[in-house]
Amino acid sequence: MKISIDIHVNGEQYPAEVEPRTTLLEFLRGTLHLTGTKEGCGLGDCGTCIVLLDGKPVNSCLVLAVDANGRRVTTIEGLAEDGKLHPVQQSFIDNGAVQCGFCTPAMILTTKALLDKNPDPAEGEIKQALGGILCRCGSYQKILNSVQAVGKGERK
Amino acid sequence: MMSQKGSAGYVGKRVLRVDAPAKVTGNAVYGIDIELPGMLHGATLRSPYPHADIVEIDTSAALKAPGVRAVVTGKDFPCYFGDMVRDQPFLAVDRVRFVGDPVAAVAAETEAQALEALEKIRVKYRELPAVFDPREAMAEGAPLIHPDFEKYTRNIPASMVPHTNICVSRKFSLGDVEKGFAEADEIFEDSFSAQALSHVTMEPHTAIAQFTPLDGHYTVWSPSDRPQRLHKELADALGLAHTRIRFIVPYVGGSYGGKNTLRAEAIAVALARFTHGRPVKVVFSRAEALTATQTRLAAFMKLTTGVRKDGTFTARRAEIVWDNGAYISNAPGVANRGVLTILGPYRIPNLDLVSRLVYTNKETTGSYRGFGTTQVTWACEVQMDIIAAKLGIDPLTIRLKNAYVEGDAYINGQIMRDVRVKETIEKAGREIKLEKDSTSPSPTRRRGKGIATMLKSTATPTDSFCAIKVDMDGGVTVFSSSSEIGAGEQTMMAQIAADAVGVPLSAVSVPNPDTAITPYDHGVSSSRTTYHMGNCVQQAGRDVRKRLLGIAAEVLATDPERLSLFEGNIIETGVGQRMTLKELLSKKFNNKSGAIFGEGHFTPAGNPVLEAREGLKGISSIFWMFATHAAEVEVDTETGVVKVLNVAAAHDIGRAINPVGCEQQIEGSVILGISNTLFEEFKMENGRILNDSLSDYKLATMEDLPKIVSIFVEAEPDREALAVVKGIGEPAAAATAPAIANAIYNAVGVRIKDLPITPDKVLAALREKDNQKGR
Numbered sequence: 001m002k003i004s005i006d007i008h009v010n011g012e013q014y015p016a017e018v019e020p021r022t023t024l025l026e027f028l029r030g031t032l033h034l035t036g037t038k039e040g041c042g043l044g045d046c047g048t049c050i051v052l053l054d055g056k057p058v059n060s061c062l063v064l065a066v067d068a069n070g071r072r073v074t075t076i077e078g079l080a081e082d083g084k085l086h087p088v089q090q091s092f093i094d095n096g097a098v099q100c101g102f103c104t105p106a107m108i109l110t111t112k113a114l115l116d117k118n119p120d121p122a123e124g125e126i127k128q129a130l131g132g133i134l135c136r137c138g139s140y141q142k143i144l145n146s147v148q149a150v151g152k153g154e155r156k
Numbered sequence: 157m158m159s160q161k162g163s164a165g166y167v168g169k170r171v172l173r174v175d176a177p178a179k180v181t182g183n184a185v186y187g188i189d190i191e192l193p194g195m196l197h198g199a200t201l202r203s204p205y206p207h208a209d210i211v212e213i214d215t216s217a218a219l220k221a222p223g224v225r226a227v228v229t230g231k232d233f234p235c236y237f238g239d240m241v242r243d244q245p246f247l248a249v250d251r252v253r254f255v256g257d258p259v260a261a262v263a264a265e266t267e268a269q270a271l272e273a274l275e276k277i278r279v280k281y282r283e284l285p286a287v288f289d290p291r292e293a294m295a296e297g298a299p300l301i302h303p304d305f306e307k308y309t310r311n312i313p314a315s316m317v318p319h320t321n322i323c324v325s326r327k328f329s330l331g332d333v334e335k336g337f338a339e340a341d342e343i344f345e346d347s348f349s350a351q352a353l354s355h356v357t358m359e360p361h362t363a364i365a366q367f368t369p370l371d372g373h374y375t376v377w378s379p380s381d382r383p384q385r386l387h388k389e390l391a392d393a394l395g396l397a398h399t400r401i402r403f404i405v406p407y408v409g410g411s412y413g414g415k416n417t418l419r420a421e422a423i424a425v426a427l428a429r430f431t432h433g434r435p436v437k438v439v440f441s442r443a444e445a446l447t448a449t450q451t452r453l454a455a456f457m458k459l460t461t462g463v464r465k466d467g468t469f470t471a472r473r474a475e476i477v478w479d480n481g482a483y484i485s486n487a488p489g490v491a492n493r494g495v496l497t498i499l500g501p502y503r504i505p506n507l508d509l510v511s512r513l514v515y516t517n518k519e520t521t522g523s524y525r526g527f528g529t530t531q532v533t534w535a536c537e538v539q540m541d542i543i544a545a546k547l548g549i550d551p552l553t554i555r556l557k558n559a560y561v562e563g564d565a566y567i568n569g570q571i572m573r574d575v576r577v578k579e580t581i582e583k584a585g586r587e588i589k590l591e592k593d594s595t596s597p598s599p600t601r602r603r604g605k606g607i608a609t610m611l612k613s614t615a616t617p618t619d620s621f622c623a624i625k626v627d628m629d630g631g632v633t634v635f636s637s638s639s640e641i642g643a644g645e646q647t648m649m650a651q652i653a654a655d656a657v658g659v660p661l662s663a664v665s666v667p668n669p670d671t672a673i674t675p676y677d678h679g680v681s682s683s684r685t686t687y688h689m690g691n692c693v694q695q696a697g698r699d700v701r702k703r704l705l706g707i708a709a710e711v712l713a714t715d716p717e718r719l720s721l722f723e724g725n726i727i728e729t730g731v732g733q734r735m736t737l738k739e740l741l742s743k744k745f746n747n748k749s750g751a752i753f754g755e756g757h758f759t760p761a762g763n764p765v766l767e768a769r770e771g772l773k774g775i776s777s778i779f780w781m782f783a784t785h786a787a788e789v790e791v792d793t794e795t796g797v798v799k800v801l802n803v804a805a806a807h808d809i810g811r812a813i814n815p816v817g818c819e820q821q822i823e824g825s826v827i828l829g830i831s832n833t834l835f836e837e838f839k840m841e842n843g844r845i846l847n848d849s850l851s852d853y854k855l856a857t858m859e860d861l862p863k864i865v866s867i868f869v870e871a872e873p874d875r876e877a878l879a880v881v882k883g884i885g886e887p888a889a890a891a892t893a894p895a896i897a898n899a900i901y902n903a904v905g906v907r908i909k910d911l912p913i914t915p916d917k918v919l920a921a922l923r924e925k926d927n928q929k930g931r
Contacts, residue, residue: 035189036182038409040358041442045850048358076182089180093172096816099824100642101179102358102409108180131859134850136356136410137642138827140858142820 005069009034010078018065024058025049027065028075036076036105040134047133050106051075057110076105079112087150088112095146099137106133111147121147163655164723167877170816171661173647175407175640184407187362187379188439195364196225196263198427198438199270201277202448203252203259206517206843207286207299210250210259210279217276218262223269226430227277229260233426237393237418239385241323242309243302244483244520246393246422252281253301253482254517255844256448263427263436288843290479290514291456293321301482301515309392312488323480324488324513328496330567336471336506340462344543348459348535349910350893351837352479353452353524356855359409360445365424366435374401374425375435379408381641382416382679387671389418390425405669411641412828413523416681417485419449443848451838452524453490453513454479455531459498459539462506467547467554471506474498476532478513478521485522487513493613494528499567500536501577501611501782502558507567517843525828527682529612530890537608537894538909541901551607551898552585555784559609568776574880577782579869580806581609587804587865588786594903600793603801604903608894609784612887613777615682616762620692621675624653624700624754628745630724630737632659634696637669637677638689643885644817648686649693651813652878656697657704657754658721659737683781683883686813691878692758700754704737707744707752711735779882782808782869785826785891787862789899793922796915798900800830800860805888806867810880815868821884822866829892831856837912 002017009032018027025042028034028051037060040048044062051060052074079086085093088111098104107130114121114129121129126147135143178184215227230249236242248259260277264270285299292298301321302308316323337343364377374396380386383403391398408415418425424438440449455478462471476498478491495511524530544554559577566572585591585607594603623635634653640646646666654661669677677689701721708726709716718729724737735743741750760778788802803826812818835854839846847853871880893911901907906921 029189033191034182035185038186038359039188040360041850043442043849043851045442046358076180080181085177085180092180093176096173096820098173098176098179099644099820100358100408100410101175101184102186104179105182127858127861131857134356134358134855134857136358136412136828136855137820138824138831138856139820140827140861141823141864144858144861 003066005066007065007068007073008071009073010075020064020066022065023061024051024063024065024068024073025060028060034075034077038102038105040102048103048106050110050133052109052113055113055116057113074109076109079108086112088115091146091150095142095149097139097142097146099139103133103135107135107143111150115150163658164660166651166654166661167813168811169814171647171651171814173644174650174666175646186359186407186409187377188359190364190377190406192364192435194434196265196431196434196436197267197270198261198263198423198436199267199274200258200423200444201260201274203248203255203257205252205281205283206255207284207301208252208281209284210248210252211282212280213260214278215260218273221269221273221276223265224262224273225265225434226263226427227260228426228430233429235393237389237422238484239389239417239486240310240312240488241484242393246426254519256519257482258423261423261427263431286517286843287321288516288518288840290477290516293514293516294477294512301517321515322512323484323515324491326492326495326511328509329507331506333471333473333506333508337462340470341465342546343460343462344539345460346539346542346909348457348538350455350531350534351911352454352521353832353836354446354853355412355414355524357410357412357414360442361415361420361440361449362438363420363424364435364437365421365428367428367433369433372400374428375404376402376421376425377404377406378421379406380415381408381411381639381681383639383669383671384637384676385416385679386418386421390421402670402672405639407668408639408641411680412525413527413681414450416523416679417450442850446848446853447519447845450485450520450522451481453487453521453531455494457532457535459535461539461543463543463547465547467549467557469502469504469558472499472504473508474510476511478511479518480513480515481518481520482515483520485520487521490523490528494532496567497529497611497613498532498536500533500540501560501609503560503564519845523681525889526612526886529610529886530893533608533610533890534893534911537891538897538907541606541898542907552581552590555581555609566776568774570775572780574779574810574871575782576808576869577609577611580782580784580808583867583869584784584786584804584806587867588788588802590786594788601790602793602903603788603790604899604901605786605788606895606898606900606902607784607786608891608898610782610887610890612683612781612890614684614779614781614883615678616776616778617760618678618684618688619759620677620688622689622692622696622756623675624657624693624696626657626700626704626752628738628741628749628751630659630663630741632657632664634664634666634693635674636666636689636693637671637674638685639669639680641680643680643821644814645680645685647817648690648813652690652693653697656694657701659724663724683886687779687881687883688758690813690881692756694756694878695758696754696756699756700752703752703754708740711740711743779810781882781887783887783891785895787892787895787899789896789903791900791903791918793904796918798834798896798913798918800862800896802863803892804865804867806869807884807887808869808882809884810871810882811877812868812870813877813881818868818884819866822888823864825888826864826892827856827861828889830860830896833893833896833911834913
């Protein structure tokens with residue numbers, strides 16, 4: 001049995017028929033071919049598959065596509081506007097926060113959500129917000145710097 | 157402004173990574189992202205037993221399952237691979253040797269169908285006695301894991317002890333160790349262990365393979381750090397000409413030494429052989445990546461060290477038993493290189509070193525960031541502190557007293573150059589204020605500081621080849637097989653090429669490797685890439701620049717000596733800018749299209765491998781890496797939890813090609829080091845790994861991030877950067893663990909000698925200490 005859904009991804013409507021067990025991650029990567037969202041474990045442990053659902057970070061491997069029906073999904077592909085990088089993306093480049101890059105989309109999206117809520121987070125809040133995303137290259141210091149740099153930019 | 161050397165000076169500048177825009181937008185294509193027309197999905201059936209004979213496999217029901225296009229077993233594809241010893245079947249043939257050994261694989265239209273079909277495969281096993289501890293596996297009467305070892309094809313000198321599980325046994329001696337002990341005032345004997353570790357690349361192991369039946373070609377898409385070596389390994393395993401195999405490398409989601417052998421590749425290749433040309437994609441689950449790829453070698457080390465009262469070393473005896481696991485990857489190299497650095501960066505005149513690599517019924521092991529250095533540095537530097545404490549010498553002084561200096565001979569007689577270990581010790585110690593006690597916030601939250609230093613060699617000699625193409629519009633492309641695994645390889649190559657050719661950094665592109673196109677390189681390993689490929693790219697850049705200036709001299713009817721190429725402009729001495737590179741090449745090619753090529757090849761001097769045997773002379777490492785980490789920790793005496801507060805990491809890097817990249821490597825390694833030291837270990841039961849998920853195999857997160865200060869110790873500024881540059885990827889990971897352990901001792905007075913340092917071990921040690929006090 002397939003279920004009809006209509007998900008709003010990165011500003012576009014995507015009507016589709018999905019198996020009830022299809023995860024949002026599978027839908028984004030497999031059906032929409034939005035491979036910027038990564039799969040690191042499929043169990044919600046690593047955080048690399050984080051996307052924004054109605055502006056809030058979720059592990060897309062733990063959300064069913066049917067549960068995202070009628071809601072707004074933002075993936076890394078939807079962050080730049082008119083060819084201009086989002087300030088968080090730019091800050092990650094400028095502050096050297098990218099190494100292998102596999103966790104980068106999740107880190108950037110989670111940062112965006114954090115800064116949307118609080119443009120000037122304390123160091124502890126940043127660490128807590130991003131603490132659920134693993135980065136084996138250990139870019140944490142530079143990611144922290146990047147988040148703080150965006151925060152400062154917005155305060156000016 | 158033009159620098160003295162006529163380049164814009166990208167080398168040494170803080171430049172933004174060239175791969176970052178693709179990575180922050182989700183446009184970078186990794187192995188798991190690739191989809192091909194007609195692509196099937198593979199899944200692997202793995203052994204539930206650590207050691208068993210395969211009596212029978214029935215795949216008939218799986219073959220009939222929905223969507224299934226191929227099922228393959230070891231009988232269908234009886235090939236063996238192995239870079240050093242060809243002991244590993246693509247799929248088990250007759251026998252399984254660890255829980256997770258691949259037994260059969262299925263290719264189906266969807267991954268779900270492949271997984272469902274696996275459940276229909278029936279395998280009858282006959283269990284065999286298994287052995288999990290390498291010390292027990294060495295004992296007489298232990299079950300033999302590879303009774304046919306002698307028959308395997310080997311690319312390493314045979315040093316196996318016949319009819320045992322000891323697959324490599326090495327001895328090295330220098331001077332007279334008994335005489336050295338006789339000269340000592342104190343002799344210290346301590347045992348240490350370092351645990352197996354998973355690389356945990358965030359991108360799990362992935363490969364896609366396609367076989368073209370008509371011409372017998374294999375194409376493999378593999379996010380690997382050593383595509384050319386894998387290419388060779390596969391060609392050797394299948395007995396095929398190199399031209400029949402092609403490895404295409406996408407972006408790599410991390411390696412740390414974990415993606416340098418055939419893992420998902422082996423399964424994908426075996427399946428592809430039977431799918432009539434359809435490509436097969438194999439993505440290991442996180443559980444497979446943790447339990448069935450490869451781990452760091454666990455090591456059991458006994459160190460006996462003779463020291464005079466003034467802190468001078470007189471002798472060291474070291475015995476190491478390394479846990480190889482079920483098959484040989486590159487563990488012999490790890491065991492060999494590891495034992496030869498168990499003296500640390502110190503002068504010890506008399507040595508007696510024994511190293512044994514032993515098969516066990518466990519996951520295969522191999523290179524892991526540090527290649528054996530992490531394990532031995534752990535033992536060496538914790539004992540160093542034990543010695544210092546007993547002799548009443550401070551940790552900084554005893555290290556400085558014994559540290560190598562410029563011109564010292566290494567144990568094989570090699571005269572060491574560019575030795576700046578003392579500077580790393582002094583700078584890290586000063587940064588953390590080692591001489592000042594930490595202030596503890598409460599009687600149950602005790603703070604302390606510790607220091608540890610290290611030495612590491614690089615694989616020598618190894619080869620790098622590359623080519624540089626300049627297109628008609630002045631665009632420069634670097635063809636190199638050095639994968640971008642995250643360490644900044646592409647950016648480094650782009651900087652060096654831009655300077656060497658004389659074009660803006662933005663004009664340079666460095667595509668990912670493709671072994672059909674990019675020439676041989678030993679691989680992104682052993683912290684060798686910046687030095688080896690860097691020099692190679694520089695050579696190719698200078699070669700193509702010379703050709704371009706020759707063309708310019710012809711077109712402008714002048715002497716090439718009068719011309720230079722700067723930021724894409726042809727400049728003539730005394731005249732100034734004559735034309736752009738684009739204008740020059742348009743003229744040369746008569747407004748049609750064309751390209752100019754340059755080539756580079758770099759192989760430093762050296763001996764093939766530093767064999768652990770007496771009397772070998774020569775160059776075992778073209779450069780020596782030194783680093784010192786100093787840590788401040790807080791130990792909660794009620795919970796045993798250790799928190800790292802500050803780390804000062806001083807590295808002798810020769811010269812930073814991109815300072816941002818150097819910081820990334822150092823900061824990242826400190827995090828890896830903290831994670832390795834405090835959190836990571838495999839929990840096992842009868843050969844089965846129990847914590848096969850990332851909720852149970854714990855890694856450091858951003859919440860564990862301490863304050864990290866990266867300190868570069870560099871060569872004199874008048875020397876050319878690429879002549880003095882050293883690797884930085886691996887050394888950083890070695891010194892963190894002992895620095896933390898030494899800081900814990902400083903905080904609460906307990907010595908932990910077995911990694912990881914978990915709260916239960918800290919509490920047990922504190923209890924033991926209290927009991928001794930009470931007695």
